[in-house]
Amino acid sequence: MIDLILKKGKERSLLRRHPWVYDTAVQKLSGKPANGETVCVRSADKRFLAWAAYSEASTLRARCWSFDENEMINRDWIAAKIEKALAARAHLFERTSAVRVIFGEADQLPGLVVDRYGDWFVTQFQAAGVEAWREDIADILMQQPDIRGIFDRSDAATRHREGLTERVETLRGQEPPQEIEVIEDGVRYGVDVRKGHKTGFYIDQRESRLLAQRLAAEFKRRHGRGMRALNCFCYTGGFSLALLAGGAAEVVSVDSSEEALAMAARNAARNGFNDERAQWVQADVFEYLRRAREAGETFDLVILDPPKFASSHRHIDRAARAYKDINLNGLRLVAPGGDLLTFSCSGAIDVDLFQKVIAGAVIDSKREAWMVARLGAGCDHPLMMTCPEGEYLKGLQLTLR
Ligand code: SAH
Numbered sequence: 001m002i003d004l005i006l007k008k009g010k011e012r013s014l015l016r017r018h019p020w021v022y023d024t025a026v027q028k029l030s031g032k033p034a035n036g037e038t039v040c041v042r043s044a045d046k047r048f049l050a051w052a053a054y055s056e057a058s059t060l061r062a063r064c065w066s067f068d069e070n071e072m073i074n075r076d077w078i079a080a081k082i083e084k085a086l087a088a089r090a091h092l093f094e095r096t097s098a099v100r101v102i103f104g105e106a107d108q109l110p111g112l113v114v115d116r117y118g119d120w121f122v123t124q125f126q127a128a129g130v131e132a133w134r135e136d137i138a139d140i141l142m143q144q145p146d147i148r149g150i151f152d153r154s155d156a157a158t159r160h161r162e163g164l165t166e167r168v169e170t171l172r173g174q175e176p177p178q179e180i181e182v183i184e185d186g187v188r189y190g191v192d193v194r195k196g197h198k199t200g201f202y203i204d205q206r207e208s209r210l211l212a213q214r215l216a217a218e219f220k221r222r223h224g225r226g227m228r229a230l231n232c233f234c235y236t237g238g239f240s241l242a243l244l245a246g247g248a249a250e251v252v253s254v255d256s257s258e259e260a261l262a263m264a265a266r267n268a269a270r271n272g273f274n275d276e277r278a279q280w281v282q283a284d285v286f287e288y289l290r291r292a293r294e295a296g297e298t299f300d301l302v303i304l305d306p307p308k309f310a311s312s313h314r315h316i317d318r319a320a321r322a323y324k325d326i327n328l329n330g331l332r333l334v335a336p337g338g339d340l341l342t343f344s345c346s347g348a349i350d351v352d353l354f355q356k357v358i359a360g361a362v363i364d365s366k367r368e369a370w371m372v373a374r375l376g377a378g379c380d381h382p383l384m385m386t387c388p389e390g391e392y393l394k395g396l397q398l399t400l401r
Helices: 075-094 128-132 134-142 203-223 238-246 258-270 285-294 313-331 351-365
Strands: 003-006 020-022 026-029 038-042 048-054 060-066 098-103 112-117 120-125 149-154 167-173 180-184 187-191 228-232 250-255 278-282 299-304 334-344 369-376 394-400
Touching: 003 048, 038 060, 048 128, 075 098, 075 134, 098 203, 120 134, 128 134, 134 149, 134 167, 187 238, 187 258, 203 238, 203 299, 203 334, 203 369, 228 238, 228 285, 228 313, 238 250, 238 258, 250 258, 250 285, 258 278, 285 313, 299 313, 313 334, 313 351, 334 369, 351 369, 351 394
Parallel strands: 003 038, 120 149, 228 250, 228 299, 250 278, 299 334
Antiparallel strands: 003 026, 020 060, 038 048, 048 060, 098 112, 112 120, 149 167, 180 187, 334 394, 369 394
């Protein structure tokens, strides 16, 4: 076993069980590990710290598997972690057939993402460590009951940083269909695991989709009519369909992608939602919001779930301005008593900054708003408390007074 010795003082984060070893923290190696090989991380005074996967090309030079010296990182260890991850999500299948069953660092399998859609697993191997165990991981997953196949969507840009090439292919079993149908909280969605964003679907927004569905239902009970809602950056219609399922009278959905909108319309048809209630608009959201305001439009609910505006800390200022812009113009369209659901999936923008940006938009809009809930990813995307970097999706529910 090769030792990776840290510089003096660099053991501190590992003693707090933070799982990443940066290249700048490494003093020396006792040999030349292969990419993904397990190494023993030691402090400058040679104390055991962790077992970790070595990554020769990444600034994240090693990612820890375990902080327990008595553990052996082998196939059985990996199998045990996978079983533990699956067991923690088993209850979710009562509600949905789209679940993130393995979420990297949170499941002690750094860099591995596995989503289940119906009878298929979709994998993303985003680090050299899990890549080295790829075949074992595939075999273990394939042993799960009722699994017809595994599709690998290892095309995330992060792979290049790990010295790995992109790969998109059927890894085990049957080829998945063009669109896998999943049912979440009573709503049907088609998922394109080959070309869709992430592994095909924004599984992480499950709780907020359910909130949207509930808000639409509650609105109808209270007002005796269905709500009029605007869903910006609708992608394949996640929030739109939830709103229609809840009884919204009219849902306007905006996205710049013709393909996404076409799939969203197909998803509406899957649920038998009639066309008059759903409007699919191909437009730039920044422009659409301005035009809607000029036209004097109002909505009982506005949803803003944009793509990641800040891909790193260097883009925070520009991203904050973009969030402010859409939130200011989005707020202006909310009818009195109506709600805004606003999100950011930029890891570089933390909860506090996001809340400040939204507060700035509220001030500029001259509206009075309550924050009635903080929103985030579902329990299948947990945050490992020792690795705060895992937090990325955050949202606020505001009620306009
Ligand atoms: N809310 C979606 C996920 C949003 S993904 C869901 O819950 O499923 C981001 C979406 O924003 C993508 O579909 C992309 O096509 C769209 N998009 C990106 N920039 C845009 C812009 N300026 N105007 C409109 N849509 C945009």
